Amino acid sequence: MNQSLEVAVRKQGEVALIDIKGDVTAVTGEHIERAYQQVCGEGVNKVLLCFDSGSYINSGGIAIIIGIAADGKETARIIRITGLSPHFQKIFSMVGLTKYAEIFPSEQAALAQF
């Protein structure tokens, strides 16, 4: 079955913002990984993952974000997250992801705290 995901990269100062909208799954996750690798290749050390609150995120998608958080820890790159619905904020917290990628209530709040 077709799964769709839109990923786009923006820059704001030293921060790369990766916009993520749609189905965040093991199947589509490579688009997020590619965007992350792109900004890493450009020397960016601060990354904000901007989710759409209506996105569908499953365990395969969570694994992709854990992979990014693991790389961030290894390379001392700061990874932050915003835009998640309250349900997925809870899920990310339950799996322990928020210890490695802090969640912010808005893009502005995340950018102000980098």
Place this chain on the structure above:
Amino acid sequence: MPGEKKMELHVPSVLGFEKVAMDFAASVAKMMHFPEERIENLKTAVAEACINAIEHGNKLDATTSVGVTLTIEPSKLSVDIQDQGSGIAEPPVPDIEQKIAGKDKTRGWGMFLIQSLMDEVKFESTPEGGGVVRMVIHLERD
């Protein structure tokens, strides 16, 4: 059981079809007036059980299907997700520290999420040889 209503759906063993099962369960939960937060929990649990059935039970074989049975009772909704595989083992609890450290694969969260989000969960094998995850969500929390 009196007052019990049963519905069934079969989805192909193709990733993405878990969303059809998820929406099926969510629409019934809405009719039962579950709170929105609990419906979101149910949606994730049903999606994860279907993904496990598709990937591990039916080994992504698109000629097989995953059965979704909803049983409505006055105070609870039961959901059985059945595959055509060889049964389900109780999974180990995933450890984020191990995964972040690269000592374990980053996947493996599905059963953990199901057990965390639903009120009752059982992993069983059927007499026909498949695996079934039996989940229950109560209308009112104890």
